[in-house]
Amino acid sequence: MAGSSFVRYMIHVANIPWTVGRHELALYFSQFGCVQDVIVAFDKKTGLHKNHGHVVFLKKQDMDEVLDRKHSLEGKDLILSIKKYSDNDSNNGSALN
Numbered sequence: 645m646a647g648s649s650f651v652r653y654m655i656h657v658a659n660i661p662w663t664v665g666r667h668e669l670a671l672y673f674s675q676f677g678c679v680q681d682v683i684v685a686f687d688k689k690t691g692l693h694k695n696h697g698h699v700v701f702l703k704k705q706d707m708d709e710v711l712d713r714k715h716s717l718e719g720k721d722l723i724l725s726i727k728k729y730s731d732n733d734s735n736n737g738s739a740l741n
Contacts, residue, residue, distance in 0.1 A: 652680075653707040658696040658723040660684070665693070672717060673699050677706025698727055 657669065670682045684697035701707040707726075715722040 653701040653704050654698050654727040655701075655707060655710060656696065656698055656725045656727040658725075659720055660693065660695050660697060660722065661718040661720045662692065662695065664717050666697075668717070669697065669699060672715075673701075673710060676701075676710045678702035 660669070666682045666684045669684065670679050673679050673682075678701065679699060680702050681700040682697065683700075685694040686692070687694055699710075701710070711724055711726065715724065
């Protein structure tokens, strides 16, 4: 719809252990609220993920709760930050697919 925009409550997750994938991230972060999507960046040459990705929440309060805590998976501390996004972004997150 032209002229309208929406905000996605998206966080960038870095330092993801190589043994953790999209499903495990979704399962972990769903304990804090409704997870709409998880995107993990992959290296096209190696097929391995690049140790970072994004998690999209349905509600801002769920995202804020996640950002207020420290998180670790499989012994590695995750590094979280807010990912600014609107439907007007040119890549719509597709660069991570």
